[in-house]
Amino acid sequence: MRKLLNTLYVTTPDSYLTREGENVIVKIDGKNAFRIPVHTLEGIVCFGYMGASPQLMRLCTDNNVGLSFLSPSGKFLARVNGRVRGNVLLRRTQYRRADNREDSLDIARAFIVGKIVNCRTVLGRSIRDHGESINCNRIRGADDLLIENLLKIEGCMDPDTLRGIEGNCAKYYFDVLDELILLQKEDFYLYQRNRRPPLDNMNALLSFLYTLLAHDVESALETVGLDPYVGFFHTDRPGRASLALDLMEELRPFLADRLALNLVNLRQLAGKDFYKKENGAVIMTDEGRKAVLGAWQKRKQDQITHPYLKEKIPVGLVPYVQAMLLARYLRGDIDGYPPFFMN
Amino acid sequence: MRRRRYADDDLLALSGIQHFSFCRRQWALIHIERQWEDNLRTAEGHFIHTRVDDPFFFETRGDTVVSRAFPLVSYTLGFSGVADVIEYIRSLEGISLPDHEGLWRLNPVEYKRGKPKIDECDEVQLCAQVMCLEEMYGVTITSADFYYHEIRRRVHLSITDELRNTVRALADEMHDLFERGITPMADPSRNCRSCSLVNVCFPKLTKKKQAVDRYIQKHVNDAAITDY
Numbered sequence: 001m002r003k004l005l006n007t008l009y010v011t012t013p014d015s016y017l018t019r020e021g022e023n024v025i026v027k028i029d030g031k032n033a034f035r036i037p038v039h040t041l042e043g044i045v046c047f048g049y050m051g052a053s054p055q056l057m058r059l060c061t062d063n064n065v066g067l068s069f070l071s072p073s074g075k076f077l078a079r080v081n082g083r084v085r086g087n088v089l090l091r092r093t094q095y096r097r098a099d100n101r102e103d104s105l106d107i108a109r110a111f112i113v114g115k116i117v118n119c120r121t122v123l124g125r126s127i128r129d130h131g132e133s134i135n136c137n138r139i140r141g142a143d144d145l146l147i148e149n150l151l152k153i154e155g156c157m158d159p160d161t162l163r164g165i166e167g168n169c170a171k172y173y174f175d176v177l178d179e180l181i182l183l184q185k186e187d188f189y190l191y192q193r194n195r196r197p198p199l200d201n202m203n204a205l206l207s208f209l210y211t212l213l214a215h216d217v218e219s220a221l222e223t224v225g226l227d228p229y230v231g232f233f234h235t236d237r238p239g240r241a242s243l244a245l246d247l248m249e250e251l252r253p254f255l256a257d258r259l260a261l262n263l264v265n266l267r268q269l270a271g272k273d274f275y276k277k278e279n280g281a282v283i284m285t286d287e288g289r290k291a292v293l294g295a296w297q298k299r300k301q302d303q304i305t306h307p308y309l310k311e312k313i314p315v316g317l318v319p320y321v322q323a324m325l326l327a328r329y330l331r332g333d334i335d336g337y338p339p340f341f342m343n
Numbered sequence: 344m345r346r347r348r349y350a351d352d353d354l355l356a357l358s359g360i361q362h363f364s365f366c367r368r369q370w371a372l373i374h375i376e377r378q379w380e381d382n383l384r385t386a387e388g389h390f391i392h393t394r395v396d397d398p399f400f401f402e403t404r405g406d407t408v409v410s411r412a413f414p415l416v417s418y419t420l421g422f423s424g425v426a427d428v429i430e431y432i433r434s435l436e437g438i439s440l441p442d443h444e445g446l447w448r449l450n451p452v453e454y455k456r457g458k459p460k461i462d463e464c465d466e467v468q469l470c471a472q473v474m475c476l477e478e479m480y481g482v483t484i485t486s487a488d489f490y491y492h493e494i495r496r497r498v499h500l501s502i503t504d505e506l507r508n509t510v511r512a513l514a515d516e517m518h519d520l521f522e523r524g525i526t527p528m529a530d531p532s533r534n535c536r537s538c539s540l541v542n543v544c545f546p547k548l549t550k551k552k553q554a555v556d557r558y559i560q561k562h563v564n565d566a567a568i569t570d571y
Contacts, residue, residue, distance in 0.1 A: 087376045089524045110559065117562055224543075225377060306358060308558055309545070324545070329555075331376070331526055333548055336555025341562040 004300065004314040007216075009293045011286065012074045017044070017052035019059045038063045041314070043219055045212070047072050047289070058082075066219030073283045074208045079218065087225050093330045094243075105140040105162065107246075107326075107337050108233035111154050112166050114250030114319070114339025116150045119173045121342050122253045126180045126261075134179050145169075152278050160235035165173040166249070173253075178202075180261050187271030188264045197281035201274040204282040205263065206287070209256035210248070212296055213319075217251065218244045226326040246321055254342040256316065259299055268295060308338040346511075349421035352452045355517055357415060357475065358426025361468040363517050367539050373524040406433035408443060413451075415475035420514040426472050428452040434478075438480050449476050451487045452497070459491050459498045467513060470506045473501070490563065 007022065010017065024041065025033040034256050038059050044068035046052065051069065060067040068079040097103040102307025123139050123146075149165045149172075170193070178190040181202070190202040198204040218241055221228040231242025233249070263269045273288025283293070300316030309311045313321060324339050329337045357376060363370035400411040408431040415424040431447035432441055440447055455471045469473045473484045489498045520527065529546035530533075538544070 087378075090376065110555075113559055113563060305413065308555075309548070309563065324543070325548075327547060329547065331524075333545075334555060336559070338555045339556050 002088070004316040005040055006036075006045040007045060007300075008036060008041055009297075010044065010046045010048060010170065012289060014050060015046075015048050016050040016057045017046060019053060019056040022059070024056065024059065026292050028095070038065060041065045043215065045065070045070060045215055052080075066188075066215060066222070068215045068218075069311060074211055074289065076214065079215070090225050090327060090331055091227050092097060094226055094230055097330060098232055098236075101159070101279065104232040105157070105159055107154065107329075108157045108162055110167075110337045110339045111233055111249045112162060113150065113153055113244050114341060115166070115253065116146055116153075118250055118340075118342050119169065120146050120255040122174065122180070122258055122261075123173070125258075127228055130180075130182060133182060138180055139176050142172045145172045155274055159233075166233075174340065177261075182262055182265045183237065183267060184270065189275075197279075197283075199280050201282055202260070202264070204258050204274055204284055204294070205269070206256065208284055208292060209260055209296070210252065212239070212293075213248055213251060213256050216225065216316070217247050217323070220323040221247065223320065224323045226323060226327055226330075247319070247326070249341045251319060251322070254340070255299075255315070258342075259328065261296060262293065263295055265336050305342075307341045307343065346419045349518070353518070354416065354418075354423040355521060357417075357420075357471055358468065359424040359517065360422070360471050360513055361464045363513055364467050366532075366534055366538065367516075367520070367527045368508060368528075368529050368544060368546075369534075369538055371520060372540050372543055375521065375524060375526055376543075378540065380448055408432065408447065415479070417471075417475040417478045419478060420471060420474060421518055422471060422475060423516065424472070424475070426476075427454045429476070437544045438482060447482055449480065449482060450535075451476060451484075452490050453487070454490050454492065456492050458493050458524065459489070459496075461489065461498060461500070462477050463509070465489065466500060466506060467510050469500055470502055471510050471514070473502050473509060474507065490539055514545045 008026075010026055012028055012033075014028060015033065018025045018027060020035070022038050023035050024038055024044065025032050041063075043070050044060065047070050049072070052067070055322055057067060059065075060080060065303055066079065069077040071077055077093075097107070098213060120143055120221045123143050126134060127136050127139055130242045146169055149169050153162065156165065174190060181188050181190065188202050189200065191200075194200075194203050195205070195207050196209045204222065205280070217230045222244055226243060228241040228244040231244075231246045232237065233246045234240065234242035236242060273285050274282050275285055276282050300314060302316055303312050304317045304318075306318075306321060308325065308333050309321065318340055325334070326337050328334055359370050359374050362373055400409070402409045410429045410431070411427065413424050413426040413429040414423070428451070430450040430452060431438075432442075432450055434448035435448055437446040437448040439445070451469065451472045453472065454466070455465065469487050469489065475489050476482070477484055485502055487500050487502065489496060489500060490496070528549040529544055531546040531550065535541050535544075535546050
């Protein structure tokens, strides 16, 4: 299996990225503050105002290193794409399949099955681990609704119905996710999912993790030569990376939600790591973001056995492997898209 | 049988014949899927080629004139590429060179990393280079050389009819797959261990017996929360 490399998160707002030979240089106040060889990097996520030199961008695109810019508060601004990668035949196939209703639906169903099964696993895990201290009946009730909808997917023959199923399931799941927050209940609660802007700490944390995941998923899709903007479940909309959003569906519960719960339940984050603006919008402080990034990086190193490949891989490669499996399905190597199921 | 002539647009990378002879799927992943991953071997290859790859290098040493990074093309094989080194050796017959008197015999030299371990992949690549030169200059070339970086020594290759036929057959097969845009299934073998693309290829994947439908169904069934 491919080696998982590091992602460089640049969190100092006044830093500027440049290139020196094959090295990435982080400059702060015009002075070289940090240097790292590009071949050790998987991606760079930059939370600054200053940006990066075109030479650095080229170094990244040449070396297949994803480069994204986020605002200091973690809002996505831009990513740098080099020349279109990969195979025009693969992209054509992707577009043709995306234009074909039945084909799209087949793939979309797999994404959503993956998502709902993984949501159930998150809920089930907490019942198993904390059954005494949480309201199991509420969670079981939500799970019954998830099962009911899961069973409808196979026979679902129309995309709007599938979107309806997905929307309902997201609601059932987020309705009870609050039960899974075991500690610091006064600072962390989830009454509903909101994101523009997030109105409480938990929503701010989830949004931030989804942004990190989106960077990784988009990079993974581009690496295997798929077009992140042409999706099968999410419809085309200018500026929206629909395929990245599709692939994120099945990965959110495993890579983001689970981690958010752990950060709170293990007290790696506290109320003071969040800041409420006068309009009610909640943003994370520098300290909070650093704690999340640290945990995210660490989580990516954990080894798991991929359920379909039956091969040991680091968690950080899951987006890449799923992108690869999707590309391989579109090119005819396998007879379906095998979504990622967490265990 | 008269062979077809390819148009400029249909030419494939000559260097691909080496990949193709090593593994059909590896070639397709590089040339059709456009996936490429460096590993230690390929990085070493780039390094030893940096000196050879100087198209402005042209040197006379006694009875030998040396040209580097020489562009090659064959419209009957449908290949274009670059030869590491072409030597022109003073001879009684052969081609004439601008600014040089007399006649010159052509001798391509292909630089290789490591020790001599000439396998068919290397042989067909050098032979294809020879066939390009023959077509470009209208000459017949009966031998060529490998230069092995690790031992800094040359190894001679005779260009036999059998080798030429192998090259023609591989070229036909490459063009056929390329036109149809087909990436062949993997045929897992010892080669996979030294392949720089093994992480992109997933050789086992194409041999999977497990149908994706059944895989999904199994996980849907297994995720029964009521067991907890």
